[in-house]
Amino acid sequence: MVNQLIGAIIAFGEVIKNTTATASKPYLFSVREDTERLDKEKSEIFHSVVAKLLYIMKRTRPYLEPIVAFLNTRVSCSTVDHWNKLKRLLEFIKGTINDKRIIGANGLNDLLTWVDAADAVHPNMRSHTSGCMSFGLRTFHARSSKKN
Amino acid sequence: MNVDDEVVSKDAMRLATGAVFTQMSAKKGFKTVGEAAVAAMFKELKQLDEGPMPGKPVVQPVDVDTLSQKMQEQAMEAVNLIKVKRCGKVKGRTCANGSKQRKYLSPEVSVASPTVSLEDFLTTILIDAQEDRDVAIFDVPGDYLHAKFPDDKAALMRLRDEFVDIMCDVNPEYEKYVKVIKGTKILYLRVLRAIYGCIESALLCYNLFSSILVQMGFTLNPYDKCVANRMVNGKVIVWYVDDCKVSHVDPRVVTNLVNELKKHFGDLKTSRGNTQTFLGISFKITKDKKLN
Numbered sequence: 001m002v003n004q005l006i007g008a009i010i011a012f013g014e015v016i017k018n019t020t021a022t023a024s025k026p027y028l029f030s031v032r033e034d035t036e037r038l039d040k041e042k043s044e045i046f047h048s049v050v051a052k053l054l055y056i057m058k059r060t061r062p063y064l065e066p067i068v069a070f071l072n073t074r075v076s077c078s079t080v081d082h083w084n085k086l087k088r089l090l091e092f093i094k095g096t097i098n099d100k101r102i103i104g105a106n107g108l109n110d111l112l113t114w115v116d117a118a119d120a121v122h123p124n125m126r127s128h129t130s131g132c133m134s135f136g137l138r139t140f141h142a143r144s145s146k147k148n
Numbered sequence: 149m150n151v152d153d154e155v156v157s158k159d160a161m162r163l164a165t166g167a168v169f170t171q172m173s174a175k176k177g178f179k180t181v182g183e184a185a186v187a188a189m190f191k192e193l194k195q196l197d198e199g200p201m202p203g204k205p206v207v208q209p210v211d212v213d214t215l216s217q218k219m220q221e222q223a224m225e226a227v228n229l230i231k232v233k234r235c236g237k238v239k240g241r242t243c244a245n246g247s248k249q250r251k252y253l254s255p256e257v258s259v260a261s262p263t264v265s266l267e268d269f270l271t272t273i274l275i276d277a278q279e280d281r282d283v284a285i286f287d288v289p290g291d292y293l294h295a296k297f298p299d300d301k302a303a304l305m306r307l308r309d310e311f312v313d314i315m316c317d318v319n320p321e322y323e324k325y326v327k328v329i330k331g332t333k334i335l336y337l338r339v340l341r342a343i344y345g346c347i348e349s350a351l352l353c354y355n356l357f358s359s360i361l362v363q364m365g366f367t368l369n370p371y372d373k374c375v376a377n378r379m380v381n382g383k384v385i386v387w388y389v390d391d392c393k394v395s396h397v398d399p400r401v402v403t404n405l406v407n408e409l410k411k412h413f414g415d416l417k418t419s420r421g422n423t424q425t426f427l428g429i430s431f432k433i434t435k436d437k438k439l440n
Binding site: 001058059060100101102103104105107108133135137140141 | 266267270271274275277278279429436437438439440
C-alpha cells in the first residue's frame with residue numbers, strides 16, 4: 001500500500017515537508033462555521049485524497065479510521081481548517097509510510113470486541129461511536145463513525 | 149518531490165508510467181500503437197468467438213433481418229478498448245455497454261452480486277496463519293465467460309466498422325451476417341455467456357461458481373455468501389469475482405481441490421506459499437503465526 005500512500009501525498013498537491021508524531025490535534029471534531037470555504041479545485045482535491053485514504057485506511061491503517069471518517073463527512077463543505085487537518089494527517093503518514101500492519105491471534109476461541117461512544121462531540125450534539133475486534137494480538141477489524 | 153527521495157524515485161516512476169500507459173479506446177489505440185493494437189483486438193474477438201474453453205462460444209452471429217425493430221434498439225453497443233500495460237504488452241478488451249439494459253429491467257429484478265467482505269478475508273487468513281494452513285491463491289481466466297446466459301434473457305451486441313472486419317478475419321463465417329446500414333458495416337451478435345459489461349454478468353458468474361462449489365460439497369457461509377467451507381478435516385475457500393483463496397492444513401487437499409476446479413474452469417493461475425497478494429493486498433504469514 002506504499003504506492004497508494006505516495007499517490008495520496010502527490011495528489012494533495014502541496015509539498016509535505018514535515019512529519020508529525022500524531023495524526024491529529026485534540027480539536028479534530030470541532031468545526032468553525034466562519035472559516036473560509038475551499039475553492040472548487042481544492043475542494044475536489046480534498047475529496048479525492050480523502051477517498052484514497054478511506055480505501056487505504058480500511059486495509060492497512062485502521063488507527064486512522066476516526067480521522068478519515070470525520071474528514072469524509074466534510075467533503076461537501078470543506079474549509080481551510082479541514083485542509084490543514086488533512087495536511088497534518090498526510091504529514092503523519094509521511095513519517096510512518098513504511099510501517100506494516102501486523103495482525104495475529106492468541107487463539108481462535110476468544111474473540112474480543114470493544115465498543116465505545118463519545119456523546120456530543122460533533123456539531124448538533126451528535127455522537128461518535130467506535131469499535132474494534134481482535135483475536136488477542138492487534139485488531140483485525142475496526143469501525144469508527146459519526147452517529148446520525 | 150515531497151516524500152523520502154529513495155521511496156519516491158522508484159514508486160513515482162511507477163505512478164507516472166501508470167498514468168502515461170493507460171487504457172484508451174481501440175480506435176485511438178489503432179492510431180497510437182498501430183499493428184499491435186489490431187493484433188490485440190484480433191485475439192480478444194477470437195476469445196469471444198471460441199470461448200474460454202472448447203465448445204463454449206461466447207457470441208453467435210445473428211441475421212439482422214430476423215430481428216424486430218425493438219430488438220435492434222435494445223442491442224448493446226460493443227465497447228472496444230486497448231490497454232498498454234506497464235511491461236509494454238498491448239491488451240485488447242471487448243465488453244458490452246450494459247447501461248442500456250437498466251432501462252428494460254423490471255424494478256423487482258435484482259442483479260446485485262455478493263462479494264467477500266474485507267473482514268472475512270482477514271479473519272480467514274488469520275485462521276490460516278494460526279492453524280499453519282497451506283494457502284493457495286488462484287485466478288480463473290475469463291471467469292465471466294464460463295457463465296451461460298439464460299435462454300429467456302437473450303442479449304444482443306452490435307459491432308461496427310473496423311471491428312466487423314476484424315471479426316470476419318477471426319471467423320469468415322460471420323461475413324454473411326454483415327449488413328451495411330447508412331454506410332456503416334454492422335454485425336449483430338447474440339451474447340450466449342456473461343460478457344463483461346452486461347449488468348447481470350456478475351450475478352450469473354457468482355451463481356455458476358457457487359453452484360459448482362455446492363455440488364463439490366461446500367457449504368456457503370450464511371453471513372458472507374463468498375465464503376464456503378467443506379469439512380475435509382476443515383477446508384475454507386474465499387472468493388472475490390475471479391480471485392480465490394483456498395486453505396487447508398494438508399497441501400495435498402488444496403492441490404486436489406484446485407485440480408477439481410480445473411475440470412470446470414480450465415487452467416487456473418495458481419500461486420502457493422506464505423507470501424501472497426490477494427485483491428491488491430500483499431501479505432506474509434510469518435513463522436510465529438502472525439500476518440504481516
